[in-house]
Structure formats: C-alpha cells, structure tokens
Amino acid sequence: MWNQLPEVQAKVSEFISRHSAVEGRRVVLVTSGGTTVPLEANTVRFVDNFSAGTRGATSAEYFLDAGYAVIFLHRQYSLQPYSRHYSHSKNCFLDYMTTNGQSGEAKLPSPEQSPKVHVDPEYESAMIDVLLKYRKAKDQHLLLMLDYTTVQQYLLYLHQICKIMGTLLGRRGMFYLAAAVSDFFVPKARMVEHKIQSREGALTMVLEQVPKFLKPLVKDWAPSGYIVSFKLETDPALLVPKSQQSLDRYGHQLVIGNLLNTRKWTVTFVTRESHNNVTLTPAEQRDGVEIESVIIPELVKRHADWIGVEKR
Ligand code: PAZ
Numbered sequence: 001m002w003n004q005l006p007e008v009q010a011k012v013s014e015f016i017s018r019h020s021a022v023e024g025r026r027v028v029l030v031t032s033g034g035t036t037v038p039l040e041a042n043t044v045r046f047v048d049n050f051s052a053g054t055r056g057a058t059s060a061e062y063f064l065d066a067g068y069a070v071i072f073l074h075r076q077y078s079l080q081p082y083s084r085h086y087s088h089s090k091n092c093f094l095d096y097m098t099t100n101g102q103s104g105e106a107k108l109p110s111p112e113q114s115p116k117v118h119v120d121p122e123y124e125s126a127m128i129d130v131l132l133k134y135r136k137a138k139d140q141h142l143l144l145m146l147d148y149t150t151v152q153q154y155l156l157y158l159h160q161i162c163k164i165m166g167t168l169l170g171r172r173g174m175f176y177l178a179a180a181v182s183d184f185f186v187p188k189a190r191m192v193e194h195k196i197q198s199r200e201g202a203l204t205m206v207l208e209q210v211p212k213f214l215k216p217l218v219k220d221w222a223p224s225g226y227i228v229s230f231k232l233e234t235d236p237a238l239l240v241p242k243s244q245q246s247l248d249r250y251g252h253q254l255v256i257g258n259l260l261n262t263r264k265w266t267v268t269f270v271t272r273e274s275h276n277n278v279t280l281t282p283a284e285q286r287d288g289v290e291i292e293s294v295i296i297p298e299l300v301k302r303h304a305d306w307i308g309v310e311k312r
Contacts, residue, residue, distance in 0.1 A: 005160065008146060008160060009164070012071065012144070012161050015069070016164050017168065020172070025067075025068075026174065027069045027070070027172060027174070028068045028173070029070075029162070029165060029173070029174070029175050030056050030060045031056065031158065031179035032051070032056020032057060032073070032075065032078060032079075032178055033053040033078035033079075034048055034078075034179065034180040035049055035151035035180070039191070039192075040192050040195055040196055041192065042195065044195045049180040049181065050260075051075070052088070053080070053084075054264075055292065056074060056176075056178045057074070058081075059176060059178065059292045060081040060143070061292075062292050063176075063296055064081070064137050064143065065296075068300075069144075070137075071146065072143060073154070073158065073161065073179070074147055074148070075148060075149065075179070076149050081134075081143065082130055082133065082134040082137070085127075096119060096123045097117050099115035099118070100115070100118070101121070102121065154179065155211075155213055159213070162175065162222045162225075166222030166223065166225060169225070171224045171225070171306055173222060174225065174226045174299070175222060175227045176228050176299070177230060181210070183210055184208065184210060186208070187208050212249075214249075214252065217250075218252045226303045227254075228254045229250075229254075229255050229256075230255070231255050231256070232260060233257065233259055233260075234259065236259060239258075239259060240257065240275050244270060247271070247272050253302070253306065254270070254299075255270045255271075265284075265291055266278065266280070267295060278295065
C-alpha cells in the first residue's frame with residue numbers, strides 16, 4: 001500500500017497539472033465501490049461494504065460528457081466507466097462477437113477457415129457510441145483510473161488526491177464521494193498476522209471506528225472544492241435527518257441521499273437550506289434512463305455557481 005503511494009502521487013500530480021493549465025477545465029474526483037476491512041495481516045478474510053460501483057462508473061461517464069476531467073478512484077474489479085456496458089452483465093463479452101459478421105451465428109466455422117472476429121451487428125451501434133467516448137477520454141487524457149481495496153488504502157489515496165486537487169485547482173475541483181466506506185476497521189496493532197483458526201469456536205472481534213475523513217477534507221485538504229457526499233440508508237425515515245446531520249457536522253455543500261432498494265431511480269438532494277427528490281418516471285425507468293443523467297447536469301450547474309461566487 002505505502003510503496004504504491006509515490007506512483008499514485010506522481011500520476012495525480014501530472015494529471016492535475018495538465019488540466020489545471022487548461023483554461024476553464026474542471027476536474028472531478030469520483031470515488032466508487034466498497035472498501036474492505038482485512039481481519040488478518042495475511043488477509044484471507046475481510047469485511048466488505050456494499051457497492052457494485054454502478055453509481056460511480058455511470059457518473060464518471062456523464063462528467064466526461066460534460067467536459068470534466070475525471071479521477072476515478074475505485075475498488076479493484078468493480079464497475080468502470082465504458083467497460084461497465086460489457087462487464088458484470090449476464091452476457092460474457094464474447095456474446096457480443098460473431099465470426100461471420102451476422103447476428104445469431106448458426107454454424108460454427110472450423111479453424112481451417114481462418115474465421116475473423118466481428119462485432120455482432122445487433123450491438124454495433126450502441127458499441128460505437130461507447131467506443132468513441134472511451135477513445136476520446138483516453139486520447140485526451142481525461143480519465144485517470146486508480147484502484148484501492150482496503151479502507152486504509154482508500155483513505156491514504158483520498159488524502160493525497162484531495163491535497164493535490166485542493167492546492168492546484170481551488171474551486172475548479174469537485175469531489176463526488178460515492179464510494180461505500182467502512183465505518184469500522186481493525187487497527188494494525190491489533191491485527192493477527194496469520195489466518196484466524198476456527199478451532200476456538202465463535203469469533204469475537206472489536207472493530208474500531210474509522211476516523212471521519214470528511215472533516216479534514218472540507219477544512220484542510222480542499223477547502224475551496226465543491227464537495228458532494230453520498231448517504232446510503234435502508235430506513236427512509238433516517239435519510240434526510242442523517243444527511244442534514246452530515247452537512248452540519250462537516251460543512252460541505254451537498255449530500256445526495258439514497259435508499260438501498262430505490263437508489264437506481266430516486267435520490268434526495270440535501271443542502272443546509274432544502275431537500276428535494278430527483279425521481280425517474282416509470283416510463284423513464286422502462287426506457288433505461290440512468291438517474292445519473294439527471295444528477296450530473298444538476299451538479300455541473302451547482303458547481304458553475306460555486307465557481308461564479310468566487311469570481312463575483
Ligand atoms: O455502486 P452502487 O451503484 O451499487 O451503489 C451506490 C451507493 C449506494 C454505494 C452510493 O450511491 C452511496 O450511497 N454511497 C455512499 C454509501 C455510504 O453511505 O457510505
């Protein structure tokens with residue numbers, strides 16, 4: 001973890017320097033996926049946090065569409081922008097291919113026929129859209145991918161990235177914290193070295209509280225940044241009060257509240273002044289509209305206002 005830090009710092013510094021030099025370019029840090037909490041130093045077992053990475057990966061694409069440069073700090077092997085359209089789904093990526101250029105290949109060619117690989121025409125037009133966007137992001141160096149696994153690694157990288165962004169970008173930096181970060185962990189000093197053995201029966205462990213990182217982020221690491229945190233709840237009655245509590249405690253700009261079972265089609269924007277729901281209509285849900293296509297343009301507007309306040 002520590003030995004990868006210089007490489008992460010170098011990549012982030014290079015990325016931020018490049019984009020801070022472009023007039024008007026805004027940069028967003030998107031965090032995505034769930035952190036793990038290792039129970040052993042040689043980790044066989046760990047506690048995981050719920051998140052497939054859909055929110056983060058989808059949001060990153062809409063930020064890129066809006067002209068942002070994106071640092072995508074994600075859990076290793078969770079969903080990623082662009083490839084998410086073809087991974088983790090019920091299809092294997094090979095289901096998008098044919099050897100004869102026609103959909104629904106009926107006859108398997110023999111290797112002697114030297115078959116070629118083609119994209120199945122059924123998927124071609126959707127794939128071209130995704131491919132062009134992916135290539136643009138790559139060619140123009142607009143997307144920096146960094147991965148983490150443990151909560152310790154996540155916090156270490158988050159700290160470094162925020163400090164660099166805070167220093168070089170000021171108000172042009174946005175922080176979109178969608179990762180599901182563990183609230184509890186096992187400190188190194190109390191972690192056993194080897195695999196915990198089951199012969200002693202039931203396992204009792206005390207987990208310590210993970211330090212609250214939003215406070216230093218808002219106060220010290222990136223005090224001029226536009227900071228959006230997510231709040232996941234399962235009890236609807238807690239969503240708004242807990243989001244407001246978070247704003248009161250940490251003093252950032254916005255909390256986006258969501259419930260586990262409805263998070264794909266409804267979220268709540270909570271500020272110190274107000275809270276309002278953003279919900280996809282049943283028709284939009286049927287048509288496969290992604291709620292991030294509504295969330296991100298709204299954030300882009302709010303971020304522009306935030307930058308505008310400094311200029312006035
Ligand atoms: O990655 P996903 O789409 O499956 O889930 C997204 C989410 C629910 C983890 C995210 O929207 C979120 O609420 N993140 C913050 C979780 C928390 O309260 O720590």
